[in-house]
Structures are given as C-alpha cells and as structure tokens.
Amino acid sequence: MAVGARSGHEPEDRPEHSDHAESAGATAEGAVGDGDGRGQQKPRSFWKELPLLIGIALVLALLIKTFLVQAFSIPSESMQNTLQRGDRVLVDKLTPWFGSEPERGEVVVFHDPGGWLDDTQAPEPNVVQKFLSFIGLMPSAEEKDLIKRVIAVGGDTVECKKDGPVVVNGKALDDKPFIFPGNTPCNDEPFGPITIPEGRIWVMGDHRQNSLDSRYHQELPGGGTVSNDEVVGRAIVVAWPINRWATLPIPKTFDQPGINTKVNAAMSLAPGALGVAGAVPLVLWRRRRLTRERTAG
Template structure:
C-alpha cells in the first residue's frame, strides 16, 4: 500500500517557495507587473533597438560626413537637370558680338521655352550648333576630363566646340538685304542698329547681300561686330544658303552672368518692334484664308441660283 500511494495518488512532494520579497523585487525591476505603467518603456529592459537608447528618446543625428555624399549626389543631379532643361552657361570665345558681348563673358541661355514650342524671334541673341561648315578650320578647344565633366553637368560653361552665338536678324518667311554703304532692310523696313552694333561698324560690313527670302523653320543671323563676324553673310555657298535651321538653336541668351561688373540682360532692340515689320507674314495667312473661302462662296452662289431657277 505504501508503494502504491507513493506512485499514483499520494500528494506531491512539497517544494520550497520563492521568497515573496524576491518575487516583488523582480516585478518592480522589470516593470512588467500588474501595476506597471506602459509609458515607462516598451521593452523589458527599457531599451530601444540596437543602440540601447530609451524608448521615445530622440535618435542621434547621422554624421555630416555620412550625409555629404548624398548631398553632393543630389546637387549634381539638380545641376544636370537645370543644364538640360532650364538654363546653361556659355563662354564667349571671340569678338564677333562686340560690344554687346566681350570675349570671355559668361552668358546664361534659356533652354526651357523651346521645350514648349517657342522659336527664335527677330532681334534675339541665340546660341546654336554649327549647321555644317561654319567652324571649319577653327581651332578646337581641348578641355581636360574635369572640365568636360563640369561642363556636362552644367557647373562650367559649355565645352562644346561646335556652338556659336549671333543675333537673329530674320526668321522664316522674311526677306532681308543690305546694300553696300546702306542699312539692313527687313521686309521693306530699314533697321536702326546703332544701339547694338560695334562702334565704327557698318551694317553690311564688307559683305553686302540679298535680297534673300528665309526658308520656313530657319533664321538669318549676324554678329554685332559686323567687320569681324563670320555669320550668315559668309556661308551662302553652304547648304541652307547661310541660314540656320531652328532645330539647331540651343536657346536664347538672356543674361550676362560673368564678370559681375558686366551683369546685364540681353533684350530685343526696339527697331525690331517697329510697325509693319511683320506685315509680310500677316498677309500670307490672309491670302490663304481668301483662297480657301473663294470656292465655298462660289458653291453657295451657284446653289442659290439653281434654287431660284427651279422656283
């Protein structure tokens, strides 16, 4: 009987109880007891993550040197986007635009408006790619790798050796000419160019031309230093007859940014706003409208005549 009671139904052996003081102490230390305040800490050890910081405490900011590569990357990306879509700096390599622009000036070129369909207008100073043969025989710049990179992202003026800068004198549909000793005549109107051509320059220089009608989608350009500018006048033997296709235009030069002593805008001279200058272009749509309306008028007249005859 004693053996059976011990093996099945006898009371279990008594084990020593843990001291009450120890149990209370553990609950108090852990903050995990029934009276614990959740606001006092989320973790059992009152720590947060790997840093061992108290829950809710502000995290330590990252080191400046760890943030620097990210800041540089963002700055380079923004510079590239601005250069590609908004504005780009160009350096003036020659004296062909004196006195409006001096050799070594840095100009800012608006590249945004062409994205919205804007085309070059009379009187604007524009930067354009060599349409073919204009810079033949000219010395080619040899920038180093750093200059090419900074130029690519827009932090230095363009290192592209095939860019030129001139003033737009005529656009597609215009007729332009200049006789020796005379003024440039645009659509029958003489231009007063004294405000922008170099002092001592004559409007034609040593190269009278025209009259020339500019093809649609092209422009006729001339430098402000007429005696020292290989512009449209000197390339009439090339494809396009000296004109520049609009799709070769990079953008309009709008501001002289360097040196600071020459800060200035590049507005369109008033002579290009004179009344009647665009008259030739205004007549063409009107004539086209008349030609289109004439068949309709004749058809309607014939129909009315037939109706009256039938009655």
C-alpha cells in the same frame, strides 16, 4: 506544505518581477522619447549627410542645364560691343520645349550647322572642366556652338546693299544702337535679297566687320541660314563678370510696324473676315423675315 513551498519561492519571484518593472520603465522612457516605444535616435552627422546633399545638388544642376538654363562662354569678338570675349551668358533652354521659335533681334546660341567652325581649334579641357561642363556649372569647351543675333526668320526677305542698311521685308533696320562703333551694316559682305525658308533663321554678328555669319556661308547647304532645330536657346543675360551684368533685350528696330509680314497678312484679312461674320446674321435675319411675311400673306 504546498503553501509553504509557494511562500518560499516568493523571494525568488521578486527579482523577476523587478526585471519586468525595469523593462516597463525603459519602455515608458522610450515612449517619452519618441512615442513609438523605441529609444531616441541620434541625428546623423553632417559629414554623413554631405555626400547625399552633394548628389542632390549635382542632379539638380544637371536637370537645370538640360531643361532650363545653361551657361556659355563667348569665344570671340564677333558680338562686340554687346558681348565681349570671355563673357559668360545664361541661355534660356526652357521656352523651346513649349514650341517657341527664334524671333528677330534675339541673341541666340546654336550648334554649328556644318562647316562654320571647321577651322576653329578649341582648347582641350581637363577632367575637372569636362565634369563641370557636363553638369552645367561651366561652359563647354568641346561643343561647337556659336552665338549671333537673329536678323530674319522663316518667310522673311532680307538684303543689304553696299553703303545701305539691312532691310527686312522692305523695312530698314536701325542697327546703330547695337552694332560695333564704326562698323557699317554690311559693306564687307553685301547680300540679297534672300527669302528665308520656313523653319530657318538668318543670323549676323554685332561686330559686322569681324563676324563670319550667315553672309559668309551662303555656299553651304541652307544657303547661310540656320535650322531652328540647331538653336540651343536665347541668351537672356550676361552673368559674368559681375561688372558686366546686363540683360539682352530685343532692339526696338525689330518691333517697327510692317516688319512682320505674317501679322500684316492676318491683319489685312481681318476686316474682310469681320465683314463676313457680321453679314451672315443679317442675311439669316432677313431670310426669316421674308419667310414670315410670305407665310402671313
């Protein structure tokens, strides 16, 4: 009877066994699908991924602007013909993080040292312009920045007499290749001689007769010089418009021999230092020899 009862219940047990089989089958299919027993997930749609992609792009743009490269717009004709009004330049902001300082001949962007742009009224940007400027995709219209060429650095002596060239550390600069055609080096505002304090630079525009540069701010603190700390970075390339794409190298006149007094001072000490370095071993060898001879005697 017990056997019969058990036998009678077998048909009812079969559907349960069948459910297990279906479950096992589903598990097997899942295993084939993703290998961990779960069903294969559908990829997220492009529109759901888009906000994440935009967010990542904005963060990267902000990091690039802050630490690597930033775009700036040229607001005036003071750097013609090297730069035209409306040009967009890319400024290297990375090298100053590693202790690099401005060098003679570089075109640099710097914050207003104080009083240089008091009479300049910048147009009020709209919300979109402010946002694009914040992330570095558009030059800022609010920041009071200037762009000029570095003529002299800390420790240099610079001067320019009427009808004469700009002279740095006694070396006359050949600035004809980069100043505006028809301009004189400084006839509109002769100056000097001026010794540039350490940690500061003397800057001038390439359009000499249309540039309110260091020459015109000598009455301000700093005597017309700009602190290295105010320098945003070096302009390395004209990026826009496309037909004006060009790099901004240092003119050869700034590399002429003798202009770098610090290097010259080091080089002038080098022969003496080498002589001392060579003499020390000889003196020590001679003393040992004399000591041995006395001992042997």
